[in-house]
Amino acid sequence: MEGEGLMTLNIIDIAKLAGVSKSTVSRYLNNGYVSVEARDKIKKVLDETGFTPQRQAKGMRTKKTNLIGIIVPKISSETPSRVVEGITEVLSTNGYDILIANTNLSIEKELEYLNIFKSNQVDGIIFMATKVIDKHIEVIKNLQVPIVVVAQDIKDCSSVYFNEFQATEDITSYLIKRGHKKIGYIGIYEEDKAVGLHRKQAYINTLKKNNIEINYENIKSGNFEEKSGYILAKEIMEGSDLPTAIIAVTDNLALGAIEYLIENKYRVPQDVAVVGMGDSRIARVITPKLTTIHYHYKTAGRKSAEIILSKLENEKKEERVVEKVKLDCLLVERNSV
Numbered sequence: 001m002e003g004e005g006l007m008t009l010n011i012i013d014i015a016k017l018a019g020v021s022k023s024t025v026s027r028y029l030n031n032g033y034v035s036v037e038a039r040d041k042i043k044k045v046l047d048e049t050g051f052t053p054q055r056q057a058k059g060m061r062t063k064k065t066n067l068i069g070i071i072v073p074k075i076s077s078e079t080p081s082r083v084v085e086g087i088t089e090v091l092s093t094n095g096y097d098i099l100i101a102n103t104n105l106s107i108e109k110e111l112e113y114l115n116i117f118k119s120n121q122v123d124g125i126i127f128m129a130t131k132v133i134d135k136h137i138e139v140i141k142n143l144q145v146p147i148v149v150v151a152q153d154i155k156d157c158s159s160v161y162f163n164e165f166q167a168t169e170d171i172t173s174y175l176i177k178r179g180h181k182k183i184g185y186i187g188i189y190e191e192d193k194a195v196g197l198h199r200k201q202a203y204i205n206t207l208k209k210n211n212i213e214i215n216y217e218n219i220k221s222g223n224f225e226e227k228s229g230y231i232l233a234k235e236i237m238e239g240s241d242l243p244t245a246i247i248a249v250t251d252n253l254a255l256g257a258i259e260y261l262i263e264n265k266y267r268v269p270q271d272v273a274v275v276g277m278g279d280s281r282i283a284r285v286i287t288p289k290l291t292t293i294h295y296h297y298k299t300a301g302r303k304s305a306e307i308i309l310s311k312l313e314n315e316k317k318e319e320r321v322v323e324k325v326k327l328d329c330l331l332v333e334r335n336s337v
Contacts, residue, residue: 017045023066023097066096068308069122071113073130075102077224078280079297080128083150086301087126094309096123105224107131114139124308126150131191146311148304148323152194158311158323160304164194167293167329168202168247171275174291175245176210178337180273183207184218184236184243186229186253196221199249199277215241222253229256237264237272244272245337251276251283251292258286258336273337279330288335296327303327 011029015022018041028034028042068091072080088098099122103109110127114136117125124145129136129152140147140157153161175183185203190196200219207214218236222228229248233256236243248254254276258268266272268288276283279294303325314321 014042014045018042021066021097022095026065027067065121065123067099067122068096068305069099069101069113069117069125071101071103071110071117071125071127073103073105073128074224075100079278079295082297083128083301083304086298086303087305088301089298090302090305090309096309105130107133107135111135111139114143118143118145123312124148126304126308129154130195131189132193133191146308146315148307148311150300150304153324153326156322158307158321160300160307160325160327161194162295162300163326163328164198165202165205167277167295168199168249169206170329170331171247171277171291171293172203172206173210174331174333175247175273175275175337176206176212178245178273180243180245181212182215182218182241182243182245183212184233184246185220186232186236186246186248186257187219187221188223188228188249188253189221195249203247215243217241218243224250224252226252226256226259229253230260231256233257233260237261237266242272245269246272246274248274248276251278251280251290254290254292254336255282255286258290269335269337275337279332283332283334291334291337292332294330294332296329300325300327 011022011025015025020038020041024034024038025042028039070084070087072084074080091098101113103113122145125147127147128150132152132154147157149157149159151161153159172183187200188196204214217239218241220232220235222232229252233246236246246257248257254274258274261268261272268274276290276292279292283290283292307323
């Protein structure tokens with residue numbers, strides 16, 4: 001007893017008595033979001049035991065919330081869901097819950113959520129990055145909680161990312177080996193360094209290494225939407241130098257390109273071969289089935305969670321260890337070439 005009528009409890013005790021998780025109790029004590037039902041259960045336990053959060057704040061509140069914040073670019077798309085699946089596999093077995101913030105590819109929302117999370121409402125952050133600007137770097141440097149970035153390699157920040165150069169070289173070389181020398185390219189904006197810039201650089205470098213002339217008019221850039229693949233394929237096929245193959249930097253863009261080609265009486269792959277990147281579910285069911293690059297997104301999620309857990313275990317140490325994990329990708333041959 002610490003005082004008359006007061007019990008010495010910890011978060012585990014309260015969670016058991018209330019029939020809720022530790023992280024729910026922690027959020028309650030830190031004024032985070034808790035459902036009405038759970039809030040009532042916790043309050044009942046605290047009232048019955050004589051525990052007063054305000055008086056016991058120092059002893060009862062751990063700085064831990066057992067919550068990891070995950071910032072995703074678009075929760076409805078397949079890639080983030082596969083990454084999150086890997087994250088939850090690791091975190092759930094270690095007693096952590098996740099809080100997902102969906103930005104819909106908005107830089108402003110990304111910065112907003114980074115600032116919200118840095119106020120210690122979460123124990124750590126996993127950030128699936130697309131466009132990275134100086135403001136991101138500034139906010140990340142000032143975070144008071146550990147962070148891991150997925151899909152981009154950010155200097156001085158723990159990152160899990162993919163070997164984009166190897167992946168794009170593999171898919172471009174595959175087309176060249178199949179006899180293609182006129183290869184169009186459908187990409188995205190270069191502010192996304194991994195998908196937009198590095199894949200484009202690897203494509204150009206591979207053509208140069210194979211002494212293939214580059215037609216820059218057939219290198220197009222748009223966004224992640226399927227419609228963009230359709231529009232850019234149209235631009236390429238209405239040009240003066242028609243390709244025999246098209247590389248799209250996502251399966252979604254490849255799908256849009258195939259839609260345009262089929263609508264306009266081009267046979268895939270007999271007239272124009274099309275390849276994508278990402279190995280999404282749609283790649284396995286469209287006609288023809290899409291040759292693509294498999295990215296180990298679930299593995300990336302697991303690795304990022306493991307790094308966060310390692311950082312949390314070692315957070316008392318003064319030095320900030322920067323961990324980098326680069327994952328290779330796998331060519332998947334199907335029927336579109």
